[in-house]
Every structure is written in C-alpha cells, then in structure tokens.
Amino acid sequence: MSRSTHFSTAITRRPSASITSGLRAVDTGTPDLALMQADHDAYIATLKATGATVVELPPLEAFPDSVFVEDTALCLADGAVIMRPGAPSRLGEAAEMAPHLRALYTWVVEISGKNSFIEGGDILVTETEILVGRSARTNAEGIAELKHLVAPWGHKVREVLTPPGVLHFKTDCSLLDAETILSTKRLSASGCFVGYTVIDVPDGEEAAANTIRFNDLVLMPAGFPKTRDTLATAGFQVREIGNSECSKLDGGMSCLSLRFTPS
Ligand code: CIR
Numbered sequence: 001m002s003r004s005t006h007f008s009t010a011i012t013r014r015p016s017a018s019i020t021s022g023l024r025a026v027d028t029g030t031p032d033l034a035l036m037q038a039d040h041d042a043y044i045a046t047l048k049a050t051g052a053t054v055v056e057l058p059p060l061e062a063f064p065d066s067v068f069v070e071d072t073a074l075c076l077a078d079g080a081v082i083m084r085p086g087a088p089s090r091l092g093e094a095a096e097m098a099p100h101l102r103a104l105y106t107w108v109v110e111i112s113g114k115n116s117f118i119e120g121g122d123i124l125v126t127e128t129e130i131l132v133g134r135s136a137r138t139n140a141e142g143i144a145e146l147k148h149l150v151a152p153w154g155h156k157v158r159e160v161l162t163p164p165g166v167l168h169f170k171t172d173c174s175l176l177d178a179e180t181i182l183s184t185k186r187l188s189a190s191g192c193f194v195g196y197t198v199i200d201v202p203d204g205e206e207a208a209a210n211t212i213r214f215n216d217l218v219l220m221p222a223g224f225p226k227t228r229d230t231l232a233t234a235g236f237q238v239r240e241i242g243n244s245e246c247s248k249l250d251g252g253m254s255c256l257s258l259r260f261t262p263s
Contacts, residue, residue, distance in 0.1 A: 002178040003077050003261070004127045005213040009055065010047050011100060011258040015040060015067040016059035022249040023065055023087055025167065029248055036245035040067070043219065043256055046239050050215035054257075057100065063093050067246075068255040071119040071137075071168075072097040074130075074146070075260030078153035079107030081146060086117035086137030097258075104262040109149050111142055118142030121168030121255060127178040130155050131192065133162035133169025160192040167250045174211040174254065176218060176236060182227075184209045199234060202226035210252030212259065219253050 015036050022031070047054050060066040065087070072094045074081040080101040082094050094110075102108045111118055122138040123146075124131045130150065132143045140159070147157040162169040163186050172187040180197045181188075184206045188198045201209045201224075208224035211231075218236045220228065221243035231238050243252060 002127055004125055004175055005177055006215050006261075007052060007259045008261040009053050009104065009259075010214070011055045011057065011069055011097075012040070012044055012047075012256060013057040013066055013069050014059045016061045016064065018061050018064040019067060019249070021064040023089065024249050025165075031245040031248045033245075035242070036067075039242040039245065040256065043241050043253075046217065046219055046241060047214055047257065050217055052215060055100065055104075060093070060096055063090065063096070065090050065249065066093050066096070068121075068249075068251050069093075069097065069258050070255045071121050073101055073258055074120055074123055074125075075101070075105075075258050076125070076150065076153060076155065077261060078263055079109060080105045080260070081149055082108065082110040083118050083120055084111040084113075084116055084142060085119045086135075086139065086142075087119070090119075101258075106263055111145050111149070113141055113145050115139075116142040116145045118146055119168065120258070121170050122162055124170055124173060124175060124181075126175055126181075126196070128156070130157045131160050131169065132157055133160050135162035135166070135168060137168065138162070161190065163187055163190070170210055170254050171250070171252065172206070172209050174209065174213065176211075176213050176231070176234075180234075182209055182211060182231070199230060202230060207247065207252070210254055212253045212257070214259060221247070221252060
C-alpha cells in the first residue's frame with residue numbers, strides 16, 4: 001500500500017454560514033449552504049466508507065473559507081507542517097488547525113517567516129517527492145522554508161509553477177496512484193510530470209482534474225462523464241461527489257480534507 005494514497009485519518013471542517021463571503025476569482029453566484037452541506041456530508045461518508053476515521057471540526061464563522069482545510073497544513077507520515085496561507089483573510093485558519101494536528105502527531109512544525117507564504121493546495125505529495133507550485137498564494141520564501149523543515153524527514157521538495165490564472169497547483173492535477181497523475185493538458189504540457197504516467201483530463205473537463213485518491217477510492221466532482229469513464233477504464237474505483245457550490249468558490253475535492261496517517 002502506498003503511503004501517498006492510503007491513509008488512516010482525514011480532517012474536515014463543516015462549512016460556515018459565512019461561506020457566502022468566501023474568496024472567488026469570478027462571481028458565478030452565491031453558494032447554497034444547504035446544498036454545500038449535503039455534498040459535504042456525502043464527501044465525509046465516502047471517506048469513512050474506505051475504513052478511515054474522519055475528524056469533523058465545527059464551522060468557523062470568522063473564516064468564510066475555512067471549509068477548505070487542505071490549505072492550512074501539509075500532513076506527512078513523519079509529522080505535520082502548519083502553512084502560512086497567502087490569502088490575508090485565510091492566514092488565521094492555520095492557527096485554528098494547529099491544535100488538532102498537535103493532538104494527533106508527535107511532530108508538528110510551522111512555516112513562520114513573515115515573508116513566507118504557502119497553501120496546501122499548491123502541494124502535491126507523491127511517493128518520491130513533494131511538488132510545490134509557485135502561485136499567487138505560494139511564494140519562493142514559503143517553498144524554501146518548507147524544504148528546510150521537511151529535509152530531516154527525508155523529503156525532497158521540487159519547486160514547479162502553478163499555471164497563471166489557476167488558483168492552486170492541485171486545482172489542475174491529482175495523484176491517482178504511486179506512479180500516476182491526473183492532469184490538465186495545460187499543466188502536463190509544462191513538463192513537470194516527466195517520469196510519471198500522466199492521464200490527461202479530456203478537453204472541456206479541466207475542472208475535473210482536482211480529485212483525491214483516498215485508500216481504494218477516487219473521489220471526483222460530479223458532472224464530468226468523460227473523465228469518470230477515463231478513470232474507470234484505467235481501473236480506478238470512482239465515486240462522484242456534488243461540487244457545484246464549492247466550485248463557486250474555486251474549491252474542489254482535495255481542498256475539503258487533510259489526509260494522513262499520524263505518526
Ligand atoms: C480560496 O480562494 O482560498 C478558496 N475560496 C478556495 C480554496 C480552495 N482550496 C484548494 O484548492 N486547496
């Protein structure tokens with residue numbers, strides 16, 4: 001079993017009523033909290049169906065984007081790293097997550113430089129390396145600090161570029177198994193996945209690139225039949241989860257959880 005796809009635990013946070021004030025690149029309408037909650041419940045049930053424990057945290061009204069817990073931390077086998085989100089309205093979310101990780105991990109370290117910014121959505125952990133996309137949220141200082149913090153745990157960090165105009169590196173890709181990455185063509189064409197098997201997302205379904213492999217399942221946003229069929233044909237067990245409301249806030253499958261096996 002691969003440590004980059006198989007996990008005992010996930011952390012999620014219930015969406016808050018303030019989600020309607022969440023960040024978004026383009027306004028495509030107000031998210032419907034009840035529908036988002038129903039989709040969130042289905043997401044959690046699917047994680048649990050793999051046998052994992054899901055720690056469900058309460059909503060944080062002061063932080064409209066706090067349902068997107070992935071951006072607050074990087075959870076590795078050896079320890080967790082608390083991020084410093086580059087979005088000013090999200091910076092305080094990391095401190096809210098820290099005690100929950102300290103309760104589960106022996107080692108928790110923090111990105112602390114005042115000029116260092118990094119969000120979990122820009123980080124793809126594979127079996128052999130940690131790819132970090134420089135983006136509007138993640139800068140060179142944040143990546144350098146992460147590199148320094150995880151080196152003692154034996155991890156190699158490789159800096160890559162999140163495509164311009166794309167929120168996070170993982171908005172455009174996901175790890176499907178130890179060797180295989182699902183990616184948009186615009187990202188895979190950059191050459192950053194040389195050495196991996198890449199499955200390109202079919203044209204017109206770029207929003208389906210953000211999936212998660214969680215134990216035996218691949219969770220993907222509903223409404224992308226070509227991608228679903230491509231993944232099923234490649235042998236993956238796919239579960240579709242409604243994402244219409246989170247997508248109004250540029251969020252997807254990976255953003256909604258931290259996934260790990262605590263040390
Ligand atoms: C934001 O702009 O920060 C949120 N509205 C969406 C965060 C999505 N997170 C992720 O892709 N990891």
